Amino acid sequence: MSPSRPKIMAAAVVCATAVAGVWFATGTASAGAISGTLYRDPDTPVARWLQANPSDSRSTVIRDRIASQPASRWFANFNVSTIRNEVSSYVGAANAAGQIPVLTLYGITNRDCGGASSGGAPDLTQYQNWINNAAQGLGGRTAVIVLEPDSIALLTCLNSSEIAARNQALRTATRTLKAANPNAKVYLDAGHSTWNSAAEQASRLAAAGVADADGFYTNVSNFNPTTAEAAFGRSLISALNGRGITGKRQVIDTSRNGGASGDWCGDDNTDRRIGQYPTVNTGDANIDGYLWVKPPGEADGCRYTAGSFQPDLAYSLASSATNPPPSSPTPGTSSSASSSPSSSPSSSPSGSPPVIGSCAATYRTTSSWQGGFQGEVTVRAGGSGTANGWTVTWTLASGQSINQVWGGVLTVSGSTATVRNADWNGRLPADGSTQFGLIGSGSAGTPVLTCTGR
Incomplete structure (x- = not known):
């Protein structure tokens, strides 16, 4: 799993808004439990790359099909003293824009089972401190929280007592986040449709406290088709209902599932494509959102460092996509490669020295x-x-x-x-x-x- 610092648009689009040559979807939900517009963060690795590379031949495609869309912000650096301000700053910017932030909290102990995205809290006590501080930054408006990718579907590195401790940590984290902001929508890890069976995954979700959450997410950083994930979600909901856990909904990562499925790593596969554009207007009562949890163009950790933005990956995903962006600029609206997302990314440190030489x-x-x-x-x-x-x-x-x-x-x-x-x-x-x-x-x-x- 790669953090980001690190997976849409349903057929019906109410309207589109142009900002500085960048187009993104707006509208309200017609299904699920979320209504509103997803937040498009102007300070992302892809936005910074575009700002630094306005003349790159790939920039127009990357800007129009990736940077123009809302994606999740990953909070993956374990720092108890800064996480509250980091969350508050991001959520506050979304609230100021009247939009819904999507946060991926990725700091649990022994995350990714020591894989390419290993790290997280040194122990579960410190993890709870991190979660407590993150919760204090959530504010009071709607926020979507993707809690700890791989934490439930991937348990191969844990023994039975460690699994029980992780489940308790996830239950406590969910309750902490919901208590701090009752309007927060919290979703737990359900893997994807070609991983664990629905019955097995439902059992794991129940043990991890999905009863206190709003539902579960699937396909994060993966490539399975939306139709397969939706069918898997229905099976999971049915299995949870059979356990007396009702009212749960699904979100699906569609950031990279518009092409081939198969192997988990996208760094080397050229037949990957962006999927449905981000939206909470899903048209499916079981599905709260099609989200870009894994920001397109950010590596998985195979060929490139996990979480790093790679323009060749972004361009491959975007240029081969068969689905056009949600809207096209109206006549007279600039679409040159020099355009960049609205609200420029964070400026360089103040007091930068003058350039001497090259x-x-x-x-x-x-x-x-x-x-x-x-x-x-x-x-x-x-x-x-x-x-x-x-x-x-x-x-x-x-x-x-x-x-x-x-x-x-x-x-x-x-x-x-x-x-x-x-x-x-x-x-x-x-x-x-x-x-x-x-x-x-x-x-x-x-x-x-x-x-x-x-």
């Missing part, structure tokens, strides 16, 4: 915890741009190491860390910029960066 780089810490940190580096080109790429170097502090980089290629020699551009973000136009992210061990500090253009 490029400059600035660093900011985006998250920190005991023994580690996550950071972001903005590379800005000078007036001549970078024709063949860029390289950023700095000296690691004592006890510090860099464990993971996305948006660039890392090498370490002694105490010197070097990040060179990825194959898609090396050529920067005059005064253009791009970003790469990193995760490190030790104290974050404030590194002195040197940028060299090529």
Whole structure:
């Protein structure tokens, strides 16, 4: 499972709204238990890529078919001290827009059974603290919560006592979230239609406290057709009803299920396509939403780092899609590749140094915890741009190491860390910029960066 930092539009569309050349669906629900418009976050990896690469030949397709659509925000960095503000900021922005935020909470202990998206809370006590703080940031309006992908369908790494403890943690988390915001819609992990049987999955959902939730979600980060997932959902609802658990509904991740199904990893499969566009207007009383839980273009962790945005994956998903975007711009509305989603992504850190030579780089810490940190580096080109790429170097502090980089290629020699551009973000136009992210061990500090253009 890959976090995002990391799966639509039913046939009936009430209207469409154009903002800065980007179109997205609006309307109210005709089925299910949610009514309103899903929130399109302007500060996403795909939006930042578009801002940094306005002349890329892929940008128009990626913008019109992916960045224009609402997708879930993944909260996957375990930091008890910051999660409340992170959730509150995101939910507050959605509330200000009069739209419904979708949050994927992904921090449970031993998540992904040590796979490509391993991590999460060190133990379940700290996990509950994290959930408690997240709940305090939810506000009081409608919010959709996708709680802990893989936490119920994937149990192979846990023994019986660990499964019981996880079930208790999920029950408590659901009750905590619902108590903090009674309007929150909480859904639990039901895997997908080609994983566990409906009877088995219903038993697991019951043990994990689905009775207190609004329902379950399926197909997160997967590729099974919507029709198969809906049929699986009906079987699950029937099995839950047989256990005396009634009134539960389904949400389906349709971000990547418009093409081939099969193997779980989408990094290497070229016959993947975006599916139905995000909406709560499903036309099915059992289904509360078709959501893009896994943001299209974010990797699974096979060929690329889990959760990193990869434009080649995004372009493949979007360009091969057979379903057009919900609407097309009206005559006279710009659709050039230089258009970007409304509300520009977060600006570069204040006090950025002037570009001397071909490029400059600035660093900011985006998250920190005991023994580690996550950071972001903005590379800005000078007036001549970078024709063949860029390289950023700095000296690691004592006890510090860099464990993971996305948006660039890392090498370490002694105490010197070097990040060179990825194959898609090396050529920067005059005064253009791009970003790469990193995760490190030790104290974050404030590194002195040197940028060299090529």
